[in-house]
Amino acid sequence: MAEVAIRGVQKYFGxxxxxxxxxxxxxxxxxxxxxxxSGCGKSTLLRMIAGLEEITGGTIEIGGRVVNDVAPKxxxxxxxxxxxxxxxxxxxxxxxxFSLKLAKADKAEIERRxxxxxxILGLGQLLDRYPRQLSxxxxxxxxxxxxxxxxxxxxxFDEPLSNLDAKLRVQMRTEIKExxxxxxxxxxxxxxxQIEAMTMADKIxxxxxxxxxxxxxxxxxxxxxxxxxxxxxxxxPAMNMLKGVIAPDGAGVALEGSSVIPVPGLRAxxxxxVTFGIRPEHLSLGSQGIPAExxxxxxxxxxxxxxxxxxxxxxxxxxxxxHTFKPGDHIVLxxxxxxxxxxxxxxxxxxxxx
Numbered sequence: 013m014a015e016v017a018i019r020g021v022q023k024y025f026g027x028x029x030x031x032x033x034x035x036x037x038x039x040x041x042x043x044x045x046x047x048x049x050s051g052c053g054k055s056t057l058l059r060m061i062a063g064l065e066e067i068t069g070g071t072i073e074i075g076g077r078v079v080n081d082v083a084p085k086x087x088x089x090x091x092x093x094x095x096x097x098x099x100x101x102x103x104x105x106x107x108x109x110f111s112l113k114l115a116k117a118d119k120a121e122i123e124r125r126x127x128x129x130x131x132i133l134g135l136g137q138l139l140d141r142y143p144r145q146l147s148x149x150x151x152x153x154x155x156x157x158x159x160x161x162x163x164x165x166x167x168x169f170d171e172p173l174s175n176l177d178a179k180l181r182v183q184m185r186t187e188i189k190e191x192x193x194x195x196x197x198x199x200x201x202x203x204x205x206q207i208e209a210m211t212m213a214d215k216i217x218x219x220x221x222x223x224x225x226x227x228x229x230x231x232x233x234x235x236x237x238x239x240x241x242x243x244x245x246x247x248x249p250a251m252n253m254l255k256g257v258i259a260p261d262g263a264g265v266a267l268e269g270s271s272v273i274p275v276p277g278l279r280a281x282x283x284x285x286v287t288f289g290i291r292p293e294h295l296s297l298g299s300q301g302i303p304a305e306x307x308x309x310x311x312x313x314x315x316x317x318x319x320x321x322x323x324x325x326x327x328x329x330x331x332x333x334x335h336t337f338k339p340g341d342h343i344v345l346x347x348x349x350x351x352x353x354x355x356x357x358x359x360x361x362x363x364x365x366x
Contacts, residue, residue, distance in 0.1 A: 014075030269323025298346025
């Protein structure tokens with residue numbers, strides 16, 4: 013196991029600046045998830061850690077050793093790819109044993125490590141099968157088994173669950189998290205799915221357009237997003253964003269069609285345009301708040317989700333209790349006072365709230 017230190021890393025493809033000075037520290041044994049929309053640079057950063065892409069500037073350290081010019085096979089990392097990358101002509105056992113055979117490990121050691129990985133991943137009955145005889149989830153387990161047998165300092169996962177159906181993705185992310193809790197190997201995991209990031213990570217790094225927007229624990233990012241990008245990206249359904257201005261006394265936000273909503277600790281001038289953020293689960297029915305008209309009602313059994321429109325913008329609300337809303341109903345949505353987020357309308361940076 014080892015720490016990974018990414019310091020001032022830059023990446024150009026020709027004239028195109030892909031990674032723009034990224035600094036990330038990943039502790040020994042930590043499960044770090046790089047998350048962001050397609051094209052934000054997260055997979056490129058992972059490939060630079062692996063040595064599959066050259067670094068234009070900055071340094072990457074693994075276990076205290078700068079690896080900028082170290083060949084991938086000498087970095088003591090193991091990578092699990094999106095498309096499994098299994099050898100179709102080899103049985104499961106041989107796929108898992110291949111890297112050990114290349115390293116000229118003795119047969120007894122290969123047997124021990126493969127059987128141990130197969131036991132951990134529940135692959136014991138599949139060792140004599142070919143990849144074509146396996147389901148998508150089984151193939152992904154084999155790919156993870158191939159990584160485990162190497163006992164690397166760092167595991168790298170490049171969107172490993174994106175080819176699986178929704179139910180299997182949920183099962184596999186639980187298995188990967190359980191595996192990490194057992195092995196405690198430093199892991200870097202790339203995904204565009206913020207639910208995967210929230211449920212699996214010790215540390216989340218939110219990337220956008222080649223920079224790090226924010227990093228921290230899942231709940232830190234959920235409770236205290238640094239800007240509107242992180243606020244809108246982390247959390248499902250997404251945070252509601254409404255246009256407003258700071259009230260004349262500076263103690264709250266005035267939304268069009270609503271009374272002033274008090275927000276303690278604002279760092280803004282009266283009249284300043286702002287974005288008022290509130291998560292769907294932090295809205296309730298009330299007598300004071302944001303007047304809205306119900307547009308769509310989606311009962312899911314466990315809760316009721318509604319889409320509504322207000323003078324300040326569209327709203328999404330989730331209620332744990334059951335309601336008999338109908339499209340066209342007029343309601344008042346009261347924001348939970350300790351869960352309001354306020355951002356500068358000009359640059360999107362947080363200026364107050366929860």
